[in-house]
Amino acid sequence: MHVEHRPWTRLGRLVMLVGIGLAGLVGIVGSGGGAGFPPCGPPLCGEAAPLVVSIEPADTTAQVGAAVSFEAVQSSDYGNVSYQWRRSADGGVSFVDIDGSVSSSYTVPSVNLADDGAIFMVVARAGESLTAQAVARLSVSATPPRIYQDANFDLTGWTVLPWIPPGTPEFSPSVERVASGGNPDAFLKTSLTMPSGIGTVTVLYLSNSAVHDPAVDGAIRSIDYAEDCAALVRGTATAVQPMLLIEQNGRRYLSPAVSVACVSSTWKPVGNRSALSAADFTQLDGPACPTAAACPDFSDTAAPLRFGFARITRSYPNEASADGIDNWKVSVWRR
Amino acid sequence: MRRSAASATQPDSPTIVLVSMALLALLAGLLLYLCDRPAESTWLIPALPLLQGMNLFGSAGAWLPSFVHSFAFSLLTAAALPDRASWRYGACLGWFVVNAAFEFGQLPQFATRLADVIHAVFGSAAVGQRLTWYFMHGRFDNDDLAAAAVGALCAALVLHLGIALGEHRHAR
Numbered sequence: 001m002h003v004e005h006r007p008w009t010r011l012g013r014l015v016m017l018v019g020i021g022l023a024g025l026v027g028i029v030g031s032g033g034g035a036g037f038p039p040c041g042p043p044l045c046g047e048a049a050p051l052v053v054s055i056e057p058a059d060t061t062a063q064v065g066a067a068v069s070f071e072a073v074q075s076s077d078y079g080n081v082s083y084q085w086r087r088s089a090d091g092g093v094s095f096v097d098i099d100g101s102v103s104s105s106y107t108v109p110s111v112n113l114a115d116d117g118a119i120f121m122v123v124a125r126a127g128e129s130l131t132a133q134a135v136a137r138l139s140v141s142a143t144p145p146r147i148y149q150d151a152n153f154d155l156t157g158w159t160v161l162p163w164i165p166p167g168t169p170e171f172s173p174s175v176e177r178v179a180s181g182g183n184p185d186a187f188l189k190t191s192l193t194m195p196s197g198i199g200t201v202t203v204l205y206l207s208n209s210a211v212h213d214p215a216v217d218g219a220i221r222s223i224d225y226a227e228d229c230a231a232l233v234r235g236t237a238t239a240v241q242p243m244l245l246i247e248q249n250g251r252r253y254l255s256p257a258v259s260v261a262c263v264s265s266t267w268k269p270v271g272n273r274s275a276l277s278a279a280d281f282t283q284l285d286g287p288a289c290p291t292a293a294a295c296p297d298f299s300d301t302a303a304p305l306r307f308g309f310a311r312i313t314r315s316y317p318n319e320a321s322a323d324g325i326d327n328w329k330v331s332v333w334r335r
Numbered sequence: 336m337r338r339s340a341a342s343a344t345q346p347d348s349p350t351i352v353l354v355s356m357a358l359l360a361l362l363a364g365l366l367l368y369l370c371d372r373p374a375e376s377t378w379l380i381p382a383l384p385l386l387q388g389m390n391l392f393g394s395a396g397a398w399l400p401s402f403v404h405s406f407a408f409s410l411l412t413a414a415a416l417p418d419r420a421s422w423r424y425g426a427c428l429g430w431f432v433v434n435a436a437f438e439f440g441q442l443p444q445f446a447t448r449l450a451d452v453i454h455a456v457f458g459s460a461a462v463g464q465r466l467t468w469y470f471m472h473g474r475f476d477n478d479d480l481a482a483a484a485v486g487a488l489c490a491a492l493v494l495h496l497g498i499a500l501g502e503h504r505h506a507r
Contacts, residue, residue, distance in 0.1 A: 013415055013416075013417075016415040017412065017415050017416070020408060020411045020412050020415060021412075023408075024404070024408040024411075024412075024430065024433065025433070027404055027408070028404060028433070028434065028437050028469075029437070029465055029466055029469045030465070196451060197448070197451055198447065199446075199447035199450070236464065236467060236468065236471070237468075237471050316447075316450045316451075316454065316467060316471065317447065317450060317451040317454060318451070318454055
């Protein structure tokens with residue numbers, strides 16, 4: 001025999017169920033649904049992450065006579081961490097401790113050609129059990145780099161191209177030179193509204209004058225890239241990824257993404273990269289690279305390379321954002 | 336067997352037990368957010384500096400909210416539903432599905448599209464912004480999914496025991 005224990009009216013029951021349902025949904029969204037929102041890490045949640053250390057810069061090129069500094073960067077605060085810097089002269093096969101180099105940074109006061117190809121390692125220790133290590137490579141050039149730069153951003157010197165893959169909605173960024181407020185003075189400002197239905201757009205900027213012809217200017221050994229970036233208008237979660245752009249033989253290439261995006265309203269050099277080789281670049285578009293060909297080609301028989309920069313903006317659909325770039329600089333180290 | 340007129344106006348004792356268990360679980364969840372999580376990580380839960388950083392639940396704090404949520408709301412919903420086993424178990428399944436849907440919505444391939452839909456429905460209203468934030472910033476976590484499943488299963492077990500106990504009493 002079925003027994004109805006609940007005396008509530010149907011309307012009361014319905015109101016109660018709707019209330020419980022709404023409370024449940026608010027509970028999920030408001031609490032973040034477990035550990036997901038925002039990410040909850042140590043020391044409040046979970047176990048401590050392993051000690052991770054990296055070296056800034058990871059690879060660098062310097063002219064003979066210049067001072068070069070490496071800095072060990074920890075993944076998080078582990079209190080007292082000890083360091084030992086080591087050096088390899090055989091391509092990283094064996095390392096020797098550098099006497100007295102036990103701080104978080106290490107400086108080579110004046111590099112010479114004997115330092116070319118040297119690999120430096122830092123060993124970090126936190127307590128008895130946590131250790132981590134990282135390596136960095138030093139390249140030394142007898143000649144100074146060829147510099148391509150712009151800190152004034154006359155719009156006639158640049159070609160701006162929204163990059164729209166097939167099947168994605170079109171968008172029209174607004175690009176303008178702003179006379180003040182840069183780092184310092186003039187800078188280039190790009191404003192856009194994220195199209196509906198996607199969360200990422202790419203804008204390419206090619207310099208009309210920054211062209212390196214290896215046949216004339218010399219084969220490229222490596223490239224250093226620097227720029228200052230500021231997030232001027234941010235949507236709820238806008239992040240801008242700054243990259244170096246190269247165009248050669250109708251193909252365009254992007255430098256690797258940096259781990260920190262441009263999200264600060266103050267000018268920061270978040271896009272800086274050093275010692276970029278041809279292998280570091282990824283082809284964005286253009287004809288497929290022929291078999292056994294170098295793409296991009298840095299050799300002395302290569303076609304001219306045009307430099308620029310790219311901005312990959314991520315945000316919510318329909319949200320407006322704006323970012324600025326100043327002190328754009330490409331340093332080409334030659335063989 | 337007919338119930339007395341007095342009991343017809345009051346929730347019966349099995350319902351009180353279910354609601355009490357759910358509220359106790361929710362209380363544990365509230366404590367976790369007050370003691371173990373940063374104040375800015377929650378919405379509608381006030382910050383109590385006295386409790387913050389106590390880390391009461393240790394590593395369990397990472398998955399306990401998902402467990403508590405599906406467990407407590409399954410019991411609350413079952414308590415409000417008509418007294419049928421299939422409806423009660425359906426409540427458990429339903430809350431697991433809701434929790435799983437919100438978890439999967441945090442995957443990047445869904446989050447952007449959901450954000451677009453939310454913007455179309457809610458515009459710039461606070462609820463829409465918070466929903467968008469949840470999907471775009473939250474991280475999909477297998478542990479959360481498993482905890483929600485276990486929470487719903489535990490609720491179903493509690494309901495099963497309650498039903499079995501009720502049938503045993505009726506048989507006597």
